[in-house]
Amino acid sequence: MNFRTLLTTTAALAMMATAAHAEIKIGASLPLTGGFSIAGAKNKQGYELCVKMLNERGGINGQKVELVLSDNRSDPATAINQYERFINVDKVDAVFGTFSSKLTFPVANILAKYGYVHPIPAGGALRIYTQGHKNLFYFQPDAAEYVGRSLKGLIEDLVPEGERPKTAAVVSADDFFANAIEAGLLGQKVMNPADGSEVADLAPGYLADAGIKTVYTEKWPEEGFNDWLTLANSIKRSDAELIIALTASAEEAVQLTRALKTVKATPKMVYYSQGTQSEFYEGTKSASDGILMHTAWHPAAPFKGLLEGKEFTNADFVKAFTDEYGEAPDEDAAIPFAVCQGIEQAIEGAGSTDNAAMGKWLSERTPENPVRTILGRFAWDDKGLPLNKPFLVAQWNDGELQFVYPTGEFPEVSKMTYPKGGF
Amino acid sequence: MGEIIQIVILGLALGGVYALMGSGLSLVFGVMRIVNLAHPSLIMGGAYVAYWGFKLYGVDPLIMLPVAVVILAATAVILYKLVFEREARSAKYSEMTVLLTFALAMVVEGALGTAFTNTQRVTSPDYATDAFFIGDVFIPKGQLYAGMVSLAIIGALALFLKYSRFGYAIRATTQNREAAELLGVNVNLVGLVSFAIGIGLAGAAGSLVSFVFSFYPSKHWEWIAILMSLVVLGGMGSILGTVLASLILSVIAAFVGTYFGATWSTLTFFVALFVVLMVRPQGLFGEKPELA
Numbered sequence: 001m002n003f004r005t006l007l008t009t010t011a012a013l014a015m016m017a018t019a020a021h022a023e024i025k026i027g028a029s030l031p032l033t034g035g036f037s038i039a040g041a042k043n044k045q046g047y048e049l050c051v052k053m054l055n056e057r058g059g060i061n062g063q064k065v066e067l068v069l070s071d072n073r074s075d076p077a078t079a080i081n082q083y084e085r086f087i088n089v090d091k092v093d094a095v096f097g098t099f100s101s102k103l104t105f106p107v108a109n110i111l112a113k114y115g116y117v118h119p120i121p122a123g124g125a126l127r128i129y130t131q132g133h134k135n136l137f138y139f140q141p142d143a144a145e146y147v148g149r150s151l152k153g154l155i156e157d158l159v160p161e162g163e164r165p166k167t168a169a170v171v172s173a174d175d176f177f178a179n180a181i182e183a184g185l186l187g188q189k190v191m192n193p194a195d196g197s198e199v200a201d202l203a204p205g206y207l208a209d210a211g212i213k214t215v216y217t218e219k220w221p222e223e224g225f226n227d228w229l230t231l232a233n234s235i236k237r238s239d240a241e242l243i244i245a246l247t248a249s250a251e252e253a254v255q256l257t258r259a260l261k262t263v264k265a266t267p268k269m270v271y272y273s274q275g276t277q278s279e280f281y282e283g284t285k286s287a288s289d290g291i292l293m294h295t296a297w298h299p300a301a302p303f304k305g306l307l308e309g310k311e312f313t314n315a316d317f318v319k320a321f322t323d324e325y326g327e328a329p330d331e332d333a334a335i336p337f338a339v340c341q342g343i344e345q346a347i348e349g350a351g352s353t354d355n356a357a358m359g360k361w362l363s364e365r366t367p368e369n370p371v372r373t374i375l376g377r378f379a380w381d382d383k384g385l386p387l388n389k390p391f392l393v394a395q396w397n398d399g400e401l402q403f404v405y406p407t408g409e410f411p412e413v414s415k416m417t418y419p420k421g422g423f
Numbered sequence: 424m425g426e427i428i429q430i431v432i433l434g435l436a437l438g439g440v441y442a443l444m445g446s447g448l449s450l451v452f453g454v455m456r457i458v459n460l461a462h463p464s465l466i467m468g469g470a471y472v473a474y475w476g477f478k479l480y481g482v483d484p485l486i487m488l489p490v491a492v493v494i495l496a497a498t499a500v501i502l503y504k505l506v507f508e509r510e511a512r513s514a515k516y517s518e519m520t521v522l523l524t525f526a527l528a529m530v531v532e533g534a535l536g537t538a539f540t541n542t543q544r545v546t547s548p549d550y551a552t553d554a555f556f557i558g559d560v561f562i563p564k565g566q567l568y569a570g571m572v573s574l575a576i577i578g579a580l581a582l583f584l585k586y587s588r589f590g591y592a593i594r595a596t597t598q599n600r601e602a603a604e605l606l607g608v609n610v611n612l613v614g615l616v617s618f619a620i621g622i623g624l625a626g627a628a629g630s631l632v633s634f635v636f637s638f639y640p641s642k643h644w645e646w647i648a649i650l651m652s653l654v655v656l657g658g659m660g661s662i663l664g665t666v667l668a669s670l671i672l673s674v675i676a677a678f679v680g681t682y683f684g685a686t687w688s689t690l691t692f693f694v695a696l697f698v699v700l701m702v703r704p705q706g707l708f709g710e711k712p713e714l715a
Contacts, residue, residue: 032541223645262563264556
């Protein structure tokens with residue numbers, strides 16, 4: 001065998017090897033440890049289940065999908081490094097977004113720099129979408145600043161005028177996401193942290209709009225806060241009829257709920273930003289009765305999505321997830337599954353993993369011709385926020401998370417318990 | 424007035440739990456010169472013992488407490504033999520243990536995460552979310568019981584150190600390791616037993632923490648800063664100092680939290696630490712590194 005033959009053979013073998021291993025690599029950095037670990041672990045389940053099901057059905061465009069997952073320890077700097085590594089070292093073809101506004105905000109700059117499509121499972125702060133990035137696609141109903149719209153609607157539509165709460169206590173973690181919801185409720189200005197310019201002025205705020213007076217506000221630091229009883233006591237002493245607790249994690253929601261029960265607070269209505277998880281119920285039990293929270297997903301919502309071009313409904317997802325993990329999913333697993341469906345449809349729509357083409361295809365979606373997921377239909381405005389998607393509001397009752405608002409959306413709506421009374 | 428009494432009660436209740444969490448740390452430093460950054464991660468271990476006892480068999484965390492103490496103390500003996508004993512005579516022992524226990528904390532966190540997942544847990548005996556009401560003022564039962572059990576355990580430890588023969592040996596070793604050894608004290612055994620007691624206290628604290636706070640393996644990073652500041656404030660090695668620092672600072676933090684906002688309450692511990700280090704670097708009780 002002369003040198004030329006050897007070279008040709010080697011090259012041919014190398015090409016065959018590449019063809020045999022042709023696969024789509026997708027990178028995702030998730031907070032599997034640290035403050036966001038509960039949601040991070042569920043995000044991982046959602047991504048992994050979707051990739052597994054895609055591969056069982058032959059992969060995307062006939063190519064197997066490989067998921068490259070890293071734990072960013074809930075740390076922004078680590079999340080940035082891991083996406084840099086996915087792109088420059090692992091040479092991934094596409095990425096899935098990470099969990100939380102806090103991590104998504106810095107990651108967005110990296111993915112924009114490299115021109116990767118950035119599908120976001122959790123990152124509701126409006127400021128993420130006002131940086132001028134054109135590669136963002138948010139897979140939840142709307143920016144966190146507008147969550148209050150659902151609460152206002154719920155109070156006006158479901159509570160008779162004379163019985164509505166008149167005063168509110170708004171307590172919040174000093175966190176990107178929680179601060180964003182608070183800004184909408186209290187009518188604050190949203191500033192761009194990069195240059196200090198005004199992104200939006202939300203005055204007078206959804207609470208004032210609903211005729212509710214805010215009598216108590218408080219913020220706790222993101223880490224190391226333990227004095228929940230003192231906080232709960234202050235909330236109780238404010239005599240607020242509506243308690244709004246904007247926690248950054250389900251864990252904080254558990255701590256605050258237990259403290260409010262201990263001090264025997266008796267509000268008419270309680271609204272949380274977190275707490276759809278089964279861990280929330282395990283930590284609070286009957287104290288969770290009547291607590292309301294917004295959600296992007298509910299097991300009973302009759303959404304119809306696509307997987308490998310075939311119909312894949314929300315009910316199919318619930319069944320597949322339960323079969324795989326032996327427990328029912330919650331929104332933190334459902335949302336990443338939808339992100340994965342979105343990327344699958346983008347790659348198929350673009351005909352390749354060219355991120356520019358994928359981004360173009362996604363941004364051309366319309367409410368009539370949308371991306372179809374288990375969270376329903378998605379089409380986005382030029383900032384990357386979904387068009388015409390209302391938040392769902394759910395309520396815990398007897399250990400079951402019931403879907404209570406908006407009432408016209410689906411047939412499976414439960415009657416809201418009101419007033420809450422004690423915990 | 425009712426409000427002020429309320430704030431004091433809430434502060435003391437939290438401080439009682441901090442006191443037990445910090446006292447094991449203080450004992451281990453006092454006797455062994457080990458700056459045990461892994462202490463809070465071992466507290467998490469105690470919390471998981473209580474959690475599984477409660478979850479699987481419905482056993483009250485207060486009843487699981489001795490079980491947690493035994494399991495953690497046994498773990499401590501193994502750790503001591505494996506990791507700490509061989510360098511105990513090194514002149515740079517304290518400095519070395521900082522790095523050593525930092526690594527140990529990560530190993531413990533990883534092991535707990537692998538065994539029990541990173542999901543938050545909390546035990547829910549009825550008293551954990553109940554309170555005694557006296558007029559407008561309430562005393563949270565969970566914190567009250569935890570605080571009382573903490574102080575009882577620390578009291579028993581104090582009596583043991585003050586009146587038992589082995590307690591003498593521990594105090595002697597704390598004051599002067601070489602002199603104690605010259606007088607016939609088996610300092611290696613004293614070291615081993617003190618370490619086991621200190622980590623046993625972490626187990627006890629863990630059982631109490633399990634119903635006072637929710638927890639998950641990486642939660643210990645949030646505790647270490649507060650606990651270290653309490654131990655340094657009290658005077659490294661002084662258990663009484665740690666207890667007083669915990670109670671006083673938790674009350675101050677409760678006032679700060681109520682009147683200046685929750686954001687500032689956590690800061691109280693660190694501001695106090697700065698002030699004490701500037702004015703009295705040995706800490707409140709640093710001159711007398713044994714129980715008064």
